[in-house]
Amino acid sequence: MQEIINIFVKSIFVDNMIFAFFLGMCSYLAISKTVKTSMGLGLAVVFVLLITVPLNYLIDNYLLKEGALVWISPKFASLDLSYLSFIIFIAVIAAMTQLVEMFVEKTSPVLYAQLGIFLPLIAVNCAILGCSLFMQERQYSNIGEVVGFALGSGIGWLLAIVGIAAIREKLRYSQIPKPLKGLGITFIITGLMAIAFMSFLGIKL
Amino acid sequence: MATINLKLIKNPFSKENPITVQVLGICSALAVTAKLQPAVVMALSVMVVVSLANVIISLLRNTIPSRIRIIVQLVIVSLLVILVDQVLKALVYDVSKQLSVFVGLIITNCIVMGRLEAFAMSHKPFDSFLDGIGNGLGYAAILITLGFIRELFGSGTLWGFKVIPQIFYDWGYQNNSLMIMPPMALILVGLIIWFQRSRNKDLCEE
Numbered sequence A: 001m002q003e004i005i006n007i008f009v010k011s012i013f014v015d016n017m018i019f020a021f022f023l024g025m026c027s028y029l030a031i032s033k034t035v036k037t038s039m040g041l042g043l044a045v046v047f048v049l050l051i052t053v054p055l056n057y058l059i060d061n062y063l064l065k066e067g068a069l070v071w072i073s074p075k076f077a078s079l080d081l082s083y084l085s086f087i088i089f090i091a092v093i094a095a096m097t098q099l100v101e102m103f104v105e106k107t108s109p110v111l112y113a114q115l116g117i118f119l120p121l122i123a124v125n126c127a128i129l130g131c132s133l134f135m136q137e138r139q140y141s142n143i144g145e146v147v148g149f150a151l152g153s154g155i156g157w158l159l160a161i162v163g164i165a166a167i168r169e170k171l172r173y174s175q176i177p178k179p180l181k182g183l184g185i186t187f188i189i190t191g192l193m194a195i196a197f198m199s200f201l202g203i204k205l
Numbered sequence B: 001m002a003t004i005n006l007k008l009i010k011n012p013f014s015k016e017n018p019i020t021v022q023v024l025g026i027c028s029a030l031a032v033t034a035k036l037q038p039a040v041v042m043a044l045s046v047m048v049v050v051s052l053a054n055v056i057i058s059l060l061r062n063t064i065p066s067r068i069r070i071i072v073q074l075v076i077v078s079l080l081v082i083l084v085d086q087v088l089k090a091l092v093y094d095v096s097k098q099l100s101v102f103v104g105l106i107i108t109n110c111i112v113m114g115r116l117e118a119f120a121m122s123h124k125p126f127d128s129f130l131d132g133i134g135n136g137l138g139y140a141a142i143l144i145t146l147g148f149i150r151e152l153f154g155s156g157t158l159w160g161f162k163v164i165p166q167i168f169y170d171w172g173y174q175n176n177s178l179m180i181m182p183p184m185a186l187i188l189v190g191l192i193i194w195f196q197r198s199r200n201k202d203l204c205e206e
Helices: A002-013 A025-030 A035-064 A074-078 A082-107 A109-115 A126-138 A143-171 A183-200 B002-013 B026-031 B036-060 B066-091 B093-099 B110-118 B125-155 B166-170 B182-199
Strands: none
Touching: A002 A143, A025 A143, A025 A183, A025 B026, A035 A082, A035 A126, A035 A143, A082 A109, A082 A126, A082 B066, A126 A143, A143 A183, A183 B182, B002 B125, B026 B125, B026 B182, B036 B066, B036 B093, B036 B110, B036 B125, B066 B093, B066 B110, B110 B125, B125 B182
């Protein structure tokens, strides 16, 4: 249990998706103009990560890894399908976002009105695929750790996008050199936020 | 015809640069540029994937139903990326290890998807190919600049060779280790955008 909490905290603060790996930068820059919409997108990302990463973990462990197919027949012990992982992962992500969108539309119209426009965007958000690929690379030992990692990464991303949106709302009233306005200053502020997040380095429960 | 074609390659270099103007493909641009060599390999891989995917999608553009076009694009791009990944693993294993997940992330690199949607779905194969090469070059230009600056000041080397002479260190020169940390990449891109926009006023935002 402690290991899971440790991974959870670490993936929010130390291995933050945006500040340490720059994943999901495109939507981070495009949809961070107001706090409200960025909150919606952030929640959608947490939601989709929580579904796709554990699912991809199961697929990776029981279908793709070397020797993963032993449960069908011992003959497959030397079979290694991991070169297929990119295409399977992205297919799972695209299909799941579609399903989630339809499910949310049916069950909760309020949530759909908030998340609806962002859900299709998420299929091509690199944070989602990146999270699955990191999960594969770091070889977590059980599904609990994977869920902790997915939740932590999602919340870390949410924190980052809501933070920058709040700052950008204030920035509208400040005097910035004209060529630096908009994109330029957003990059520099993200850099400063990343330096601030570096102070969490080495945190451990 | 010749003039239009030239524009397709030239524009992404400055006025329509995929990173600083279209804001596409930022993730990988920042993550792989701590050293020059992975930056160059990454730029080449992206260029190959963008141009080939552009050609394939452009050939198929009249047969893809528009409702499922995203899935079709993703499948074609991920096939190309699997090929690139296997080639990198076979030829330059060390670099492929350094790039880790970022080769896989070319699939969701917005440059690829963005150019497919914006250009290849509505243009002829050869033009699409040139557009892919042009955008790949524009992307490469930024990646190589970043990789050059960050490796030179961060580790005192270029392509793994020492370029800052030992005597500098004896006099007290220190490598700026912040340069190889993630935050500096963001700040450098901000500065590049500042520089480019002050040269070209049309690009300024209101």
